[in-house]
Amino acid sequence: MRNLNLLFYKEYYQKLGTDEFKADVERLDEILINTRFEEKDYILSQIVQEDCVFILKTTYPGLLIGAGNPHGAGDIGGSDDDINMGFSFDFVTGQPYIPGSSVKGVLRSHFKDHPEAIREIISKLENIDVDEETLKKLELAIFDNADVFLDAVVFDGDEYGRLLGFDYITPHGRATKNPTPIKFIKVLPDVRFEFRFVLSDKLIDGQLFTKEILLKLFKELLCVFGAGAKTNVGYGCFDVADNTRTPKSDVAKLSDNSYNHTRNNNRQNPPKIKCPNCGYNNFIYKKDGKTKNIQCFNCHKALYK
Numbered sequence: 001m002r003n004l005n006l007l008f009y010k011e012y013y014q015k016l017g018t019d020e021f022k023a024d025v026e027r028l029d030e031i032l033i034n035t036r037f038e039e040k041d042y043i044l045s046q047i048v049q050e051d052c053v054f055i056l057k058t059t060y061p062g063l064l065i066g067a068g069n070p071h072g073a074g075d076i077g078g079s080d081d082d083i084n085m086g087f088s089f090d091f092v093t094g095q096p097y098i099p100g101s102s103v104k105g106v107l108r109s110h111f112k113d114h115p116e117a118i119r120e121i122i123s124k125l126e127n128i129d130v131d132e133e134t135l136k137k138l139e140l141a142i143f144d145n146a147d148v149f150l151d152a153v154v155f156d157g158d159e160y161g162r163l164l165g166f167d168y169i170t171p172h173g174r175a176t177k178n179p180t181p182i183k184f185i186k187v188l189p190d191v192r193f194e195f196r197f198v199l200s201d202k203l204i205d206g207q208l209f210t211k212e213i214l215l216k217l218f219k220e221l222l223c224v225f226g227a228g229a230k231t232n233v234g235y236g237c238f239d240v241a242d243n244t245r246t247p248k249s250d251v252a253k254l255s256d257n258s259y260n261h262t263r264n265n266n267r268q269n270p271p272k273i274k275c276p277n278c279g280y281n282n283f284i285y286k287k288d289g290k291t292k293n294i295q296c297f298n299c300h301k302a303l304y305k
Helices: 004-008 010-014 019-034 038-045 100-113 117-127 133-143 211-225
Strands: 052-058 150-158 164-168 184-187 192-198 203-206 207-209 239-241 272-273 281-283
Touching: 004 117, 052 211, 100 133, 100 211, 117 211, 133 203, 133 207, 164 211, 192 211, 211 239
Parallel strands: none
Antiparallel strands: 052 192, 052 239, 150 192, 164 184, 203 207, 272 281
């Protein structure tokens, strides 16, 4: 199992500001964006109750989860390339995940913030008219009942098997001040998540709301309003996806790069290309003899001029 939690080992804060620290940041960044998972890695997180499960995929620009978690050194001595926002990694598998408490919280917030939209969704999906009082009772029955909201786990990576990448925001405090980009981790687009629940049917004012109805409602809410951080600028949106695992593109195996150990600790050295803009060393991925990565993973500028 390729556990991404190695990014936060205890010696991390003992080398702040040193050349060794900066080299570690670059090395771990490359591990992060180049690690690809395989089907056997995902299966460990699956559950048996298939009637209360649905799968959604992330859309552009991706998904931010756990932004408030502890993160890199930032402005207390770390490298400028250090990650400046937290992220949620599952402790067991090392994969990104959405905690069950977050799934429950975001769905309940939609009940409070968008009641009219929920009534419209239920009417559209099941042709059931729900008044304001019934909706409040339904909310209490769902979120204050014995229903369980499990962690949403990765079902499949993108076409290359990747899950994570980097992105930047550039806050402008003043028009005349040079802005400092903030680097953070995100889940890439087209990564599929499996949302899992343990639900029961609800009888509200003589109207039966089955768990199938609730699943359809939850799916629609996540697709329309999203989850995670920075949804107001497009992050955290989902789209409907199927449960068929897609074969990955025939690219150079990212798990064989120079920073991932094989079982006998041999190291490979795939070709790299230095970005003409920022100097970052990018691994070269090819498909059908053609280079696929034409954009720098660090600064997102063109690699070839």
